[in-house]
Amino acid sequence: MVCVYAISSVVRNYIYVGMTKDVDARLARHNKGREKITKPYAPFQFIYTEVCANRVKAREREKYWKSGIGKQKLRDIRDQII
DSSP states (O other): OEEEEEEEESSSSOEEEEEESOHHHHHHHHHTTOSTTTGGGOOEEEEEEEEESSHHHHHHHHHHHHSHHHHHHHHHHHHHHO
8 A cells, every 4th residue: 555645845835746655754754854855845744645556556646646737736725724
């Protein structure tokens, strides 16, 4: 089981999409600045998670959420949360 997740920076206008087997540990790594790509944008909060049956399906969903329409939907979700 692999999860696709989206996190939003609390202080800046930035959304990151990734996939992992342990979403809580992954969020902790992002918030501690242990991921080079997201370090300047910490801290983060979850805005979306999706469980997929396998890594191939998770990669397909991750690519969707990174696309233009997927990112716009994530912005809409983030804006409803805030």
